[in-house]
Amino acid sequence: MYTRRDLLKHTSAGFGYLALAGLASLSRTSALGAGADVAANPLSPKPPHFPAKAKRVIFLCMQGGPSHVDTFDYKPALASDDGKRGKYGGALLKSPWQFRQRGESGLWISDLFPEVAKHADEMCLIRSMHCDQPVHPGAMTQMHTGTAQFVRPSLGAWTLYGLGTENESLPGFVSLSPPAGSSRNYSSAFLPAIYGGTKVGGSGGRFAQAARFNAGGGQAVPDISNPKRTTAQQRRQLDFIQSLNRSQMPAGDGANVEGVIQSYELAFRMQDAMPELMDLSGEDQRTISMYGADSDPTRTFGRQCLLARRFAEAGVRFIEVTHGNWDQHARLTEDHAARAEACDQPIAALLADLKQRDMLKDTLVMWGGEFGRTPSAQNGNGRNHNNKGYTLWMAGGGTKGGFSYGATDEHGFEAVENPCHVHDWHATVLHLLGLDHTRLTYRYAGRDFRLTDVYGNVARDILA
Template sequence: MNDIAQQLAMMSRRELLKTASVGFGYLAFAGLSTQAAAREAGPLAARAPHFAPRAKRVIFLCMQGGPSHVDTFDYKPKLQANDGKEASSTTFGGTGRARYGKLLGPQAKFRQRGESGLWISDLFPEVAKHADDLCLLRGMHTDVPAHSQAFLQMHTGTSRFVRPSLGSWALYGLGTENANLPGFISLNPPSGQGGAQNYGSAFLPAVYQGTPIRGRGMQGAGAAPTSQVPNIANPQLSELAQRRQLDFIQELNQSKRAQEEHLANSQVDGVISSYELAFRMQDTVPEVMNLAGETSATQAAYGLENRETATFGRQCLLARRFLEAGVRFVEVCQTGWDQHRNLKDGLAKQSGAVDQPIAALLADLKQRDLLKDTLVIWGGEFGRTPVAQGADGRGHNNLGYTMWMAGGGVRSGLSYGETDEYGREAIDGRVHIHDLHATILHLLGFDHKQLTYRYAGRDFRLTDVHGNVVKDILV
């Protein structure tokens, strides 16, 4: 024993770590471990915002393609009355002789819903039952009527530069509540329209980027827990063997980092942390994504028993489970809202796939007393034109459209802002995407002007030099 003690005494700390029985990784990356003491010093440690938050977590129900506001949440009786008539500059309050085509009336009947009397179309009969929980933003507008640019701006605040996503800013500000799960998850994100930039961290440290989850885990209710995230488990290696393999890889990563201390090491740090997180996720993610513990009534409520609603219903149910497990920001994506033709049938299909699951999510959050501090956001990158495109379609419209929020400190049963009498342009209560971002951060407890990150000699923020909090919609 004396010989062993003498050998240990002669070792440097680095040599001791290298020869530890379980490997270098357990100690060298202690800041990334699940131990509470280590988490406090880590970059993802939970942090207090600037002031008391109204919302602690976010679900963004992202409808890629530009849902038609005039057919769903923005009632325009004059558009219905003038269906089929030619539209010109004067129709929309302008001058000149420019002609825009024929007006196309709403493709579904609108009704007043709940005690609030919000006008919502029959395309969303289940969501309409929660009208008194909704805050409709009917004066939304954005800069560009093109999918890729508008989709990127909705997620990052800009379409011209590579910037951190909304979810990354939220994670950067708040940290995480569960070291075994990503703090920001994007379920079924589109590969196009900006791709990984929509959940990327850009110049923020790479630990704040979102984790995309696609594949079989998003399809129906029957996927095995171990197959829901590709490569989440390695059946060829035991956990101890994986740990030793990872320790070796991480030692190489750490060596590279030490050799380049004079350089920014965000990417290396991101690789180190992502490997460690992936190792820890092997136990936690399959458990969270296993819906076997959910009652048959809950699964039926989310529409998992129906082919039309099963995929999006599963995503909504997983979003709730991830939030309960401590994930800060979950995005749930549904593509296919770009109805340049086949508007009536296409809208019915898209709305039918998400209506029941969204209503179930709202009811579930409310029943679990989570809606009050969970901010739910619904919408796409822009809306659609009141004039027809072809025989039965609508074009892109960035000048005015609708998004809605629920829970998380926003006023309920409220219609805020409006477009003109045909739904072409926001004219009152105008909310730019920068204003929306500023308001979301405010609800999370942040002054959007103060949540900054210094990069290339400048303090950057999500809203750049823009954005005003929409105070009229706050509780």
């Protein structure tokens, strides 16, 4: 005889891993009693702590660590001292790219990003970022979760937990083509599993097959549909599973059981909503060409950025888009140029598209990697990791446009003016979303946790 556990284990409902992941939330309880609506649906919209400037986030994650001194942190002394011994040894290496003042604001941006540079007056450059980890896995995890040592919820998960979502038929947090092995960076950890990110599309070139221009394209979300059963058959099967779930509610864990039920219902609704959203055939040719989504080398990232706009427009709260391979220990000139060429036009198009749709004012767009790179050379024409000082920029969502915050030293080794730690950046992002980082907590294992732990100060100078 099958038990309820056996049935859930062996039934192939085809509702996607998102639904099954919701089961993990059964044993977790929240420190924030968010009211009856949230108890019934944990993704229901929730009021912010105070009026928000940003309603949603698009995070353009540059995996590998782009060089700040070759992109957005102009260092004339690095050019004049080229070849001299650097602060920590090694010969200083001037940037191969020319920096120019851009827009009315006069922000210094290199020729590596000529299209993005046209939006200088919308951009807020944080030139004093720093983190604790000089290696990729730890720095990436800290950038996403606030810590490198422990499994913690990601920034996107905290955002969704704090605010809910605006579209009941789509996940509130999506990660477009995340790198293999990076699930910690979009996971919910000990938050209820429904707040975790949903992976959309494969990594690298495989994304081109997931984002469809016409019918018959690949499946973007794993197991989102079950070709062996009709929609009506799946609905009946789901209703039976849900009745078993509801039979457990009198046991005293009603809110969490309801969360599991909502996970299944969301995954069922996604079968219609997600393929429609991923189908780009309805976009006009001008828009597709603007993003560079119809030709190489911008094709893949162009489609990702276009989808990011579509997800934002559809009410998804947090969208992350990853662009990797910025780790140039050698061949800086050739490979940084190739990486920038693949993403410069799509990023500029995203900013322009959001602005023309009047969405940039309440969409926080963020660009950056896990750390920067050293001003000194490595392997001739390369740079090593540098977590002591680097640049991240934001646009829209209540930030000051055409503004530069903080600074590194004359060569770009360390943050020396208004240092902005990852905790400070997280606190600032949450503030723009109307969330007080000290109040956004979740009780787990006997204590309250938050994204910034016991740290973090809002960088108020960047607020518009």
